[in-house]
Amino acid sequence: MGFCQQGQISLESLLKNMDNIASLPILENSKTALASTWDRNGGNNDGTDFKRIEGNYNILLDTAGPGYISRIFTGILGALNESVTLNSTHLQIFIDGNTTPVIDCPVRDFFTKNTITQYPFVFGADRTYPGFLFPIPFQKHVKVQLWSEDKYPIHENWGNYWQVTYTLYPAGTPVKSFALPLSAAEQQQMKTTGEHWAAAEKNSAQAPTGWNKSATLNLSPGNKQAYILKGPGMINAFRINILPNTPAALKDVRLRIYWDGMSVPSVDVPVGYFFGNADYASKEKYNSLLMGVDTNGGYCRFPMPFAKQAKIEFDVANNSEAKQLILDLNYTKVKKDAGYGYFHATWAEQWATEHTKGDGKYPGELNIPGMPTYGERKIPVHIAMDRNNIKGKYVGMLLHIGWPGMFWWGEGDVLIWSDEHGWPPSYHGTGTEEYFNSGWGDFDRKAVSGYIKKGRGNVLVYSFHIADAFNFNNSIKVGVERWNVLSADNQARCTWGSTTFWYASKPEPAESKQELLSPRLHEDAGKLVWK
Secondary structure: OOHHHHOOEOHHHHHHHHHOHHHOOEOOOOEEEEEEOOOOOOOOOOOOOOOOEEOOEEEEEEEEOOEEEEEEEOOOOOOOOOOOOOOOEEEEEEEOOOOOOOEEEEHHHHHHOOOOOOOOOEEOHHHOOOEEOOOEEEOOEEEEEEEEOOOOOOHHHHOOOOEEEEEEOOOOOOEOOOOOOOOHHHHHHHHHHHHHHHHHHHOOOOOOOOOOEEEEEEOOOOOEEEEEEEOOEEEEEEEEEEEOOOHHHHHHEEEEEEEOOOOOOOEEEEHHHHHOOOOOOOOOOEEOOOEEEEOOEEEEOOOEEEOOEEEEEEEEOOOOOOOEEEEEEEEEOOOOOOOEOEEEEEEEEEEOOEEOOOOOOOOOOEEOOOOOEEOOOOEEEEEEEEEEOOOEEEEEEEEEEEEOOOOOOOOOOEEEEEOOOOOOOOEEOOOHHHHOOOOOOOOOOOOOEEEEEOOOEEEEEEEEOOOOOEEEOOEEEEEEEOOOOOOOOOOEOOEEEEEEEEEEOOOOOOOOOOOOOOOOOHHHHOOOEOO
16 A cells, blocks of 8 residues: 555655655555646747736646645746846745645745755756756645735746646645744655665665575577566566677667566666666766666666566567666565555657658658647657556656757647547646756766766766656656757758656556668668658
């Protein structure tokens, strides 16, 4: 059973849950959504489409509980007009109908001089876009607003690119509302979780007890190798190192995991695209709370419970140069709790551009094959996953873009439908970069989000959900708008791929794309010019 059924939700329990990733497979009855400034006209004016301005008040979120805020994110603290510094604008949070805000702070100070918490839970302009990842629980109601001291505030008073992520529970769920000052227990848990998050950015966050099972598998082209664990049990972490450690070998070996004797895999991803290092092997290293790449290959700390058996299979492509695979595991023999889901990973990929001769209406006209369109302007969307009649939990994504153009690829919004099918989804972002807690193409690396490779060519970024995970009772769809500036240098195909990580109440097929597109790298893709 999840912690929300075991007792009262509180700041301390939420912080503990953010630190105890062993609780990540717990499936809860909750709904995660986003209040943001996304452009309702379907354009790229995602910074300033405020939904509710009332005089010198700008209401960003106003909703009944019980629930909690998990993330507050914004853009440039100097606003769109650099002469306006937001010094006269306050961020205010009201809890449970109280007329006095529990938080009332100038916007700039909230992110740069926060007196409640510190990095890694809050960061300012020194970490690209400013963000606040500290949970704010509420029992009855929450309102988040901007208040300007100016009697007649101008548009720039409000800043830009606001996002407030929140999770709601069914009526009657016990929640201890946020209050200041923090108790000694809350401060201690904040310190413990914060230290672990900060350390995860810098160090390979392997299983605390190390690896207690290892295997060396000899690989040959066109063959499969499998490693089997008898259940019940929990894979706490694993590491995979393929020799030779080259991009080609990492793409040629497919990781498949079958739970409890299933004939179809629930995890089905090329090894390099599971860890995010397919294009650069171990030349591009990163660390995070859940995954990373070091000189010994890729490691994963997503907890993976199972009841009967875990079959870890490696399928080697024909003509592969992969010779050997070293598998290290941290495994615990433990009964699977009925409230825990099975781990899944789905790989999706497609061409995102295709040059057409068209009718000459637009120079360098491109179309996007195979991408559904959404919204007012019918923006094409890469669908990372789309599942129905399943109970589960979406917990993160690696996004892989092979983009040969000079211009920024990431203006498209992340869209998440959980137990819903209409437009717009309850999670509508303001740009791809904000989903990864960054902005203006300047990604950094944090415990739960960041870049593996950034810049022109091959972009690899990650974002994991712990406090802000998306539980669903019946359906989930995750998409990324393919929105960018097109130009004459953009006459080549590009690849648009993703690995999504999720849990389900029972083993489900991963439904991953099977074939890798070619050419893949920017250097290769640039050779394929459409005449």
